[in-house]
Amino acid sequence: MPSNWHAGSAPLKRWYRQDTPRKLSPGIQHSNGAGSLAKSWPVNIIGIIPARYASTRFPGKPLALIAGKPLIQHVVERCQTARALSEVVVATDDTRIWEVAQNFCRAEMTSPDHPSGTDRLAEVARRCQCEAVINIQGDEPLIDPAVIDAVAGALAKHEMSTAAAPLRDPVEYDNPNVVKVVVNAAGQALYFSRRTIPYLRDAASRSATGQLAAFPFLKHIGTYGYRRETLLRLVDFPVSPLEQAEKLEQLRALENGIPIAVARVDYDSVGVDVPADVKRVEALLAEK
Numbered sequence: 001m002p003s004n005w006h007a008g009s010a011p012l013k014r015w016y017r018q019d020t021p022r023k024l025s026p027g028i029q030h031s032n033g034a035g036s037l038a039k040s041w042p043v044n045i046i047g048i049i050p051a052r053y054a055s056t057r058f059p060g061k062p063l064a065l066i067a068g069k070p071l072i073q074h075v076v077e078r079c080q081t082a083r084a085l086s087e088v089v090v091a092t093d094d095t096r097i098w099e100v101a102q103n104f105c106r107a108e109m110t111s112p113d114h115p116s117g118t119d120r121l122a123e124v125a126r127r128c129q130c131e132a133v134i135n136i137q138g139d140e141p142l143i144d145p146a147v148i149d150a151v152a153g154a155l156a157k158h159e160m161s162t163a164a165a166p167l168r169d170p171v172e173y174d175n176p177n178v179v180k181v182v183v184n185a186a187g188q189a190l191y192f193s194r195r196t197i198p199y200l201r202d203a204a205s206r207s208a209t210g211q212l213a214a215f216p217f218l219k220h221i222g223t224y225g226y227r228r229e230t231l232l233r234l235v236d237f238p239v240s241p242l243e244q245a246e247k248l249e250q251l252r253a254l255e256n257g258i259p260i261a262v263a264r265v266d267y268d269s270v271g272v273d274v275p276a277d278v279k280r281v282e283a284l285l286a287e288k
Contacts, residue, residue: 046130047085050117051138053094074141076105082145084152091124122235135224142270150263151225158261161225167217173208179220189260
């Protein structure tokens with residue numbers, strides 16, 4: 001099974017030093033210490049993009065052409081501009097994706113029997129010499145590399161991290177596919193849910209627009225950071241009751257006492273879920 005670095009892949013970038021001036025993209029913020037710059041960093045952070053060929057709504061999605069390039073290549077190239085990552089790796093169980101991806105990054109074959117993308121991530125992390133891992137969704141060709149850097153920055157003081165953005169769209173308020181998160185004063189996640197949280201008792205009779213005006217709701221951005229040892233420990237835990245109920249893997253960490261730092265960002269992800277999304281992304285790319 002192929003799993004080695006391809007000789008023609010792009011050269012690796014190295015982690016920037018703490019004394020290098022750091023600029024965030026507009027809207028990317030560090031909040032409550034969860035994403036603050038620190039004196040010491042994980043000096044070898046790799047970005048891993050789990051990619052599967054099988055998809056109910058869009059089979060072969062990672063290889064779908066968008067403006068002449070496979071979707072997965074767009075994601076990789078955006079990730080390669082993140083300053084935090086020393087390497088970007090595509091993790092897949094399909095040789096078709098592996099053959100394409102190895103032309104522009106390291107590509108690793110993984111077992112087809114993993115129950116989740118996190119387990120696929122851990123298999124690759126076990127084979128890599130790294131201190132930390134960023135799990136990046138493979139269907140966001142316009143991902144802002146500054147979001148990756150913010151999540152990576154939170155690992156300076158925390159063993160697991162993720163990102164969240166303000167929830168502003170009333171359409172997303174009750175949408176169970178838009179996961180909500182509540183955080184404590186230290187910027188750590190208290191809970192993630194497909195329901196709208198928190199419940200606003202005094203504003204419960206208001207419309208979605210009215211409730212969004214009454215409280216700063218946060219929606220979860222599905223980019224995760226892990227210290228390597230934390231990731232390997234996490235996948236050894238059984239599926240937890242809350243994880244099973246909500247179908248949210250990050251709840252396994254919270255139920256087992258692993259705190260999750262939340263970097264607040266002002267960012268709206270643009271995912272490719274169905275073939276019709278390709279034209280929408282191509283239009284956005286043409287505007288840039």
